[in-house]
Amino acid sequence: MEIDMQHISKSFGPNVVLKDVNFSVTGGEVHALMGENGAGKSTMMNILTGLLEPNGGVIKVDGQETHFANALEAEQHGIAFIHQEMNNFVEMPVLDNMFLNKEIKSRWGFIDNDKMKALANASLDRLGMKVNLERPIGELSVGQQQMIEIAKSLMTDAKVIIMDEPTAALTENEIQKLFTVIKSLKAQGVGIIYISHRMEELFAISDRVTVMRDGLTINTYKTAETNVQQIVHDMVGRDLGDFYPDRNPKFGDTMIKVNGLTSRGVFKDISFAVRSGEILAFSGLMGAGRTEIMRAIFGIDKLDAGTIEINGETVQISNPNEAIAHNVGFLTEDRKSEGLILDDSIADNIDLPSIDGFTKHGLIDRKADREFVELLMKRLTVKATSADEEAGSLSGGNQQKVVLAKWVGSGSQVLILDEPTRGVDVGAKREIYDLMNELTDRGTAIIMVSSDLDEVLGFSDNIAVVYEGQLMGIVPTATASQESVMTLATGGER
Incomplete structure (x- = not known):
């Protein structure tokens, strides 16, 4: 699948959030999307998946102008979105959250729990994760809930997966498992839109990177042809210096x-x-x-x-x-x-x-x-x-x-x-x-x-x-x- 977003704009009243934004992704590539908080990254993805209406611009999917009425319609067309902010029903079991509004039913119309459990466990296995599917999801850590969000996207027949800060709550071990899955998806021709603030991840897995600032697309690079300093400069509009300031502590009592x-x-x-x-x-x-x-x-x-x-x-x-x-x-x-x-x-x-x-x-x-x-x-x-x-x-x-x-x-x-x-x-x-x-x-x-x-x-x-x-x-x-x-x-x- 190839997605091409052209000249996208969006305003909330007098507040202009996106101004003539361009972005594309093709099957089998990881296209990273970078930018400071408030740059418009999530807004652009919400427009792509039908959660928001643009004020202007065109979205083409495989060359055809396309408009999704809602996120479910986008998902049915093969676009999955792993959101940064999770919206789980904390008292409900893990399994019910994973299949909310997507329950598998038998030929008699009854919910097929066995089939749902098998599919959920297979998806979790790909991430090296074991979870009691009957446990309330609210009892799990933020990191475990994030892994479950990723597992949910793997259960769909997605052609493009949007990952918004997927590793924010994960440890190094979990991140490496996710990267292995991403490489496998790439090999299967799946396109990945990868939103992250972690530079090391960008250079580890992406093929291209687009930088946004203040609702504008500043530049798009082949990842192999750019560097941290250039991307940081594009993101903040200035050179930032070292990531970590010097520590000169004076310890007291x-x-x-x-x-x-x-x-x-x-x-x-x-x-x-x-x-x-x-x-x-x-x-x-x-x-x-x-x-x-x-x-x-x-x-x-x-x-x-x-x-x-x-x-x-x-x-x-x-x-x-x-x-x-x-x-x-x-x-x-x-x-x-x-x-x-x-x-x-x-x-x-x-x-x-x-x-x-x-x-x-x-x-x-x-x-x-x-x-x-x-x-x-x-x-x-x-x-x-x-x-x-x-x-x-x-x-x-x-x-x-x-x-x-x-x-x-x-x-x-x-x-x-x-x-x-x-x-x-x-x-x-x-x-x-x-x-x-x-x-x-x-x-x-x-x-x-x-x-x-x-x-x-x-x-x-x-x-x-x-x-x-x-x-x-x-x-x-x-x-x-x-x-x-x-x-x-x-x-x-x-």
Whole structure:
């Protein structure tokens, strides 16, 4: 199948999102689509698959002008879309989510669960994944749910598959499995539109790359004929320099110390400490227990044993309010369902942990509060029409900045960042790293959970590696390597 999008434009009221955009993909190629958050990548794909109506332009499929009325019609014509934001029914089993509105029925009209299970398991097997299909999908990690989204697309007879940040929640091991599947699909003549912010992935699997900026297509290259510097320049309109800013930490006193943290069946005997000015990265494979450890520290999940000390004082944290009272902040890995109230304004989201500071005698000082919110939005370069805009209307990267702004504004002395740059473009990543440097310079202790091993090695002071709920070791970043971290992450010894 060959898809050719010509002169596509799209506006939402006065807000012009796409301006004369051109893009194409052919069978048997991987065409990467790069651009900062808000550049228009997802909007263009939503137009292709019938989720949005364009204001102008033409879409041709195999040379014929085509218009899909909805996503189901696009899928029936062989175009599958793996969205960055998952919309699962969390209480429903994995199997039901995988076949929602696509149930297989017997000749008598009854749902054929056996056939559906066989097809689901075959698709999951291609990704090297074993899942209890009867388990509620909401009980799975974000990474596992992402793999299931990919498996769903493999069950269709797709001629073109759109992958929007497919590896954002995956570990290196899972990414390599996905790349093997992509190469197999290419060999079968399937075209892949691959949207990602990870440069190393672009150069590992794509044949061509198109760069978008501010709703325009800037350039299209053969991947073998371009480089990181050129693509970054096209994305942000300027040279960015090194991906990771230099770390010049000045460590102070221990801000947080945990001893023997245990949650039966999840993690056991976790002990570590983080000093003022330090970034301690947590690495490990998907399902190792990193996020669960952080949720327990923040009081979301129950601990069966262990102690937590903040500034040398043993504290009891049984819920997030108590964690916030002890100046602990937590940027969750699932910003959509846990980090934000999507229907509320940007201002209301940023205010959540800090609003008491603007309240006197039951009244909120609206002027001071608005200045506080707008200062944080400016500092984190949140792209929005105003602080009153709904958080759910923002791009993924800007939503992440709003969650960060919430915790920066709260004055957290200990800040837990679970996948802080997931789904964030290269320019915004650098802004987040600069902010983390600024926070540690001011004495904040940061715990960073990341599945991006380059990020772990490129921007931390020490690395804690978790394997199957156990802390295998803490290694200085200066002496660590990909091999040494992965050895620990897979249960080996240093």
